[in-house]
Amino acid sequence: MNILITxxxxxxxxxxxxxxxxxxxQVFCLSRSDDSTPFHYDPKNERVHISKDTDxxxxxxxxxxNIADKRWNTKRKEEILKSRARLTRALSLALSECQNxxxxxxxxxxxxxxGNQCTAPVDEDCPPGDDFLAEVSVRWxxxxxxxxxxxxxxxxxxxxxVLNADGGVLKNLVMPGGLAVVGRLGNGSHKISWIxxxxxxxxxxxxxxxxxxxxxxxxxxxxxVSNRAFAEALxxxxxxxxxxxxxxxxxxxxxxxxxxxxxLASGNICSIRLNExxxxxxxxxxxxxxxxxxxx
Numbered sequence: 001m002n003i004l005i006t007x008x009x010x011x012x013x014x015x016x017x018x019x020x021x022x023x024x025x026q027v028f029c030l031s032r033s034d035d036s037t038p039f040h041y042d043p044k045n046e047r048v049h050i051s052k053d054t055d056x057x058x059x060x061x062x063x064x065x066n067i068a069d070k071r072w073n074t075k076r077k078e079e080i081l082k083s084r085a086r087l088t089r090a091l092s093l094a095l096s097e098c099q100n101x102x103x104x105x106x107x108x109x110x111x112x113x114x115g116n117q118c119t120a121p122v123d124e125d126c127p128p129g130d131d132f133l134a135e136v137s138v139r140w141x142x143x144x145x146x147x148x149x150x151x152x153x154x155x156x157x158x159x160x161x162v163l164n165a166d167g168g169v170l171k172n173l174v175m176p177g178g179l180a181v182v183g184r185l186g187n188g189s190h191k192i193s194w195i196x197x198x199x200x201x202x203x204x205x206x207x208x209x210x211x212x213x214x215x216x217x218x219x220x221x222x223x224x225v226s227n228r229a230f231a232e233a234l235x236x237x238x239x240x241x242x243x244x245x246x247x248x249x250x251x252x253x254x255x256x257x258x259x260x261x262x263x264l265a266s267g268n269i270c271s272i273r274l275n276e277x278x279x280x281x282x283x284x285x286x287x288x289x290x291x292x293x294x295x296x
Contacts, residue, residue, distance in 0.1 A: 001208070002054055004039055006030040006091065007062030007108070011167035012159075012200060016060060019201050028054065030063070030091075046086055048094040058104040058208055059095060063087050064140075067133070068172075072257045081136050088143035096150035105147045106207055109158045111193055111218060113137035116265035119191065121224075123272045124158075124216045133261055141216075153214050155207045160220035160269060164197035165293040173234060180241050181234045186248035188228030190266035193220040196289040199281045206277040218271040223285045230286065237290035 003020055007013045008029040020027050030048070031040040038051030050056070065083040070076050088107060095101050114122045115129015128134045141156050148154045162168050173182045195203075203219050225233070235242040252259040274281075283289035 001057035002026045002028065003208075004028045004030060004050075004056050004059045004102075005062065006041075006060070006087065007064065010062060011164055011197065012108075012162060013060075013062045015164075015197055015201050016062075016204055019205060023205070028056075032063075041087060041090065043086075046090045048087070048090045050094045050098055052099070055100045056095075056098070056102040058102050058106070059091070060204065060208075061088055061091055061105065061107040061144075064108065067136075067262060068169075068258065071255060072261075077132060081139065084136060084140040085143045088140060089146070092144050092147035095152060096146040101147075101150055101152055103153055103211070104208060105144065105152050105154045106204060107141070107144050107147075107154060107156055109137045109141050109156045109216070111158050111160050111220065111267050111269045112262075112265075113141070113158055113216075114267065114269060116261055116267070119266050119268055121268050121270050123270050124218055125272070131261060132257070133265075153211065155214060156216040157204065157207070158216055158218045158269075159200065160193040160195050160218070160267070162197050162200050163194055163289050163293055168197075170234075170293060174238060174240075175243070178238065178240060180243050181238055182231065182246075183235075183242035184228045184231045184245045185251050186227070186246075186264050188226055188231065188245065190227050190264055191224050191268040192227055192230050193218075193224050193267045193269035194230075194286065194289070195219055195221045195281075196283040196292060198292065199283055199289075202279055202282070203274070203277065206279045210277055213276060215273075217273050218269050220269050220271055221281060221284055221286075221289070222270065224268050224270070225286050233286045233290055237287070237294045239296075 031037040112133030115134045116131050128138050
């Protein structure tokens with residue numbers, strides 16, 4: 001297939017691109033800086049240019065500013081929202097206007113869709129939350145409307161915490177030099193829903209293959225763990241001590257609104273749709289995933 005990826009330089013995008021090329025597909029990347037490329041985004045005019053010389057079979061939309069890069073303020077929150085909703089809307093519109101539109105769009109979202117205090121298990125049938133990250137996810141998903149209305153099969157990938165040793169959250173939880181790992185935050189009782197990078201890529205590959213699968217999908221492993229258990233498992237996998245717990249008040253002082261919205265948020269997310277894809281996850285429990293990330 002001819003497949004376009006947005007956000008191809010990110011952790012997930014890079015891994016997906018490698019897998020697709022290894023599987024014999026032709027991969028194109030959306031540029032945000034070079035308007036001479038066949039596929040590029042013009043943020044000033046909020047337009048995505050799609051080459052007329054290449055018929056795309058599928059598009060994987062992974063672009064979006066990292067929510068944890070900077071402390072949140074009004075301007076940063078607007079950047080987070082715009083980086084997702086505006087590009088996705090422009091992309092969907094451009095695809096819908098193609099003479100031969102692709103048959104499939106996989107568009108990233110997040111389990112933040114469900115809100116930040118999901119203590120009871122929630123699945124794809126549950127409604128959205130009412131906090132900032134829920135708003136971001138809702139508007140991100142709504143931005144695919146033009147593609148859906150054009151008959152493009154659209155899958156909304158609600159990612160949990162994606163685990164990989166070389167990027168994402170794990171890179172920030174291991175101290176420089178690998179001497180220790182970050183310990184629990186607050187009382188450590190809040191829930192974490194996660195998936196290994198390898199499994200996330202397998203899920204996306206299955207979504208590309210399955211021509212009947214559409215709609216939302218929680219990209220999470222079946223095991224949900226507490227923050228305390230996560231810190232203990234990471235310490236065990238790295239064979240390094242965990243730093244002393246960081247009280248919730250200190251986390252809030254350091255990170256502001258992001259603390260309760262993301263770092264101390266509880267997300268007990270499961271999937272009732274993964275079995276429709278007919279694949280077996282490689283890492284169903286956290287110890288297995290972390291052992292894969294940090295082999296002995």
